[in-house]
Each structure stands twice: as structure tokens, then as C-alpha cells.
Amino acid sequence: MPDPTSPAPLDVTDAEAAEINRISHPLLSDPAPDADDSLARIDSTPAGEVFITINRPARKNAFDAATIAALREAFETLHGADHVRVVFIRGAGGTFSAGADLGWMRDAATWSESDNREDAMGLARMLKALHDIPALTVAIVEGAAMGGGAGIVAACDMAVAVDGAKFAFSEVKLGLIPATIAPYVIEAVGPRTARALFLTGNTMDADYAAHVGLIDMVLPDAAAIDSFVTMLTDSLQANAPGAMGESKRLVNDLAGQEIDHRLMEDTARRIARARVSDEGREGVGAFLDKRKPRWA
Incomplete structure (x- = not known):
């Protein structure tokens, strides 16, 4: 270090x-x-x-x-x-x-x-x-x-x-x-x-x-x-930087919230957006291809 x-x-x-x-x-x-x-x-x-x-x-x-x-x-x-x-x-x-x-x-x-x-x-x-x-x-x-x-x-x-x-x-x-x-x-x-x-x-x-x-x-x-x-x-180093930021935002936004239909829709929207993001596609593709993702 x-x-x-x-x-x-x-x-x-x-x-x-x-x-x-x-x-x-x-x-x-x-x-x-x-x-x-x-x-x-x-x-x-x-x-x-x-x-x-x-x-x-x-x-x-x-x-x-x-x-x-x-x-x-x-x-x-x-x-x-x-x-x-x-x-x-x-x-x-x-x-x-x-x-x-x-x-x-x-x-x-x-x-x-x-x-x-x-x-x-x-x-x-x-x-x-x-x-x-x-x-x-x-x-x-x-x-x-x-x-x-x-x-x-x-x-x-x-x-x-x-x-x-x-x-x-x-x-x-x-x-x-x-x-x-x-x-x-x-x-x-x-x-x-x-x-x-x-x-x-x-x-x-x-x-x-x-x-x-x-x-x-x-x-x-x-x-x-x-x-x-x-x-x-x-x-x-194995973690996608963008996904880390979104995960932190997820905790900040959801802490203390009631688990209702609005929150369920919000979380579904977030994971859907992550799946089609550049990082999401690269990460899943790397896993399926048995290789390291670009950010690792």
C-alpha cells in the first residue's frame, strides 16, 4: 500500500x-x-x-x-x-x-x-x-x-x-x-x-x-x-464501481421505508435498470463465459 x-x-x-x-x-x-x-x-x-x-x-x-x-x-x-x-x-x-x-x-x-x-x-x-x-x-x-x-x-x-x-x-x-x-x-x-x-x-x-x-x-x-x-x-477489485455506488444509494434510499407496493416497484425498477446497464451485461457475460469482467 x-x-x-x-x-x-x-x-x-x-x-x-x-x-x-x-x-x-x-x-x-x-x-x-x-x-x-x-x-x-x-x-x-x-x-x-x-x-x-x-x-x-x-x-x-x-x-x-x-x-x-x-x-x-x-x-x-x-x-x-x-x-x-x-x-x-x-x-x-x-x-x-x-x-x-x-x-x-x-x-x-x-x-x-x-x-x-x-x-x-x-x-x-x-x-x-x-x-x-x-x-x-x-x-x-x-x-x-x-x-x-x-x-x-x-x-x-x-x-x-x-x-x-x-x-x-x-x-x-x-x-x-x-x-x-x-x-x-x-x-x-x-x-x-x-x-x-x-x-x-x-x-x-x-x-x-x-x-x-x-x-x-x-x-x-x-x-x-x-x-x-x-x-x-x-x-x-472484483466489484463493479458503478454497482457499488448504486448499492450504497439503495441502502440510503430504502432505510426506514415501509415495504409496500411503491417500494416493491422501486426495487424492481432498480434491478431491471442494473441488468441492462453496461456493467450488468458485462458482469453477467463474464460470469457465463468464465472470465473476469473488465473492471476486475
Whole structure:
């Protein structure tokens, strides 16, 4: 696995290089305000792996408005990257994110309610941009993921943590509430557990985070991260990228819906569309011909 802090490999075709350049140097029609590319580093490989690194190690990757804007821009860039299968998110310097930056919190205490509402919408938009990435999103947690950092973990499709990592939703200890991250935490752990985590504000270790469903796996140490990434990306190479995106959309659209005639028609329409798609025809044809599909 390439070091996520290093640039994408140069031994690629011209077409691959063009696609990698499009991701590594995003140009958005509506860039997020105050975005700073250096705060959210993006690296990618021709195999469809993308690594997004929260890059503020001197502050333990704590959030401020500029960091949130940079992450939102990075996440939005990936909405149109059809060839991407998996997006790994981690923090630089051995810490995922310490949560809110103290200086940012100090400033917010002097703002009006209206100013604070607009500021909070920045975090809400960033989390929604992460949630809506079509590819599989995976948080890799080292050190700590506190407050909004734990919210990013919850907004990902999967999460792993190195043994010794700590998590907390400690907003109540400051007289605050974990409002913008709440939809993703509730989706990840369920309402009952979310109430316990939010109301106690207690710090939990990686084993307990796995027990409640905030993360999926505990890695023994940081040295195991590379093998986990390799294992996961290798397993995804057999999957059609478009079908992965449609499968993710399927879950997002159907979660909580009543199973009625309307839903039955919707699911029938989706599988019919998949069967006649280029990927569907190629995949079934490859299976019948006993060969690998083009994307594998």
C-alpha cells in the first residue's frame, strides 16, 4: 500500500494520470468558503483507492472553519469520481481528530446565534458531503476521535481503530449538544446507545466503540493498517464501481421505508435498470463465459 502522505504513483498510463490529476487537484464550480487544500490532503492510486488525510497535526487535527471547508471540498470532489471504489480517511501525525479547535470555540462564544447557526451549517454540509460519496468510505482511527472527529467516523460506511484509540461525544460537559453529528451517530449506533453516549459524555476505548457499532474492527497496532488497507482494496477489485455506488444509494434510499407496493416497484425498477446497464451485461457475460469482467 502506498503511504497516504506520498503522491500517487507516476508509473501509469496517460489516461490514468489525467484521472489521478483530476482528483488530486480538484476544481469545484462552487468551492467551499475558506477552503485550504493543505488541510485536507488527497492522494489516489490507479486501482481506485483514495486517501484523504486531515492535515493539521500540530493541533491534533482539530476542526476549525478552514479545516471543515477543506474537507467538504475534498469530499465533494469525489462525488463525480466514478472509478473510485474506496475512500480512506485518517488523520496526520497519529491522531484522527481531537474535535473542535479551542480558538475556534473561543471565537464562537462571542458570535450571535445567527452567526453560530451559519458556522454550524459548515460542519453539517461537510458531513453530508462525506455521507454522499458514492464509493465505500472507511475511517482509520489512530489516537483519538473526539466530538466532530467521532462524527466523521460515524458518517463513514466503515471504520477501524488501532487498539488504544479513544472516542467521546463530550459536548454536554461544555454545556453543548452534538447536534450536527447526531444523525450519523444515531444511524451508526441506534437511538438508545446514542442517548447513553451523548448524555454521559464519557470517553470510550476502541473495544467499546466496536461493541456499540461506532467502529467495525480493532487493529492490534498501527503496523496492521497497511495489511488491512491491502486486504480491503484487493477484495473490492472484483466489484463493479458503478454497482457499488448504486448499492450504497439503495441502502440510503430504502432505510426506514415501509415495504409496500411503491417500494416493491422501486426495487424492481432498480434491478431491471442494473441488468441492462453496461456493467450488468458485462458482469453477467463474464460470469457465463468464465472470465473476469473488465473492471476486475
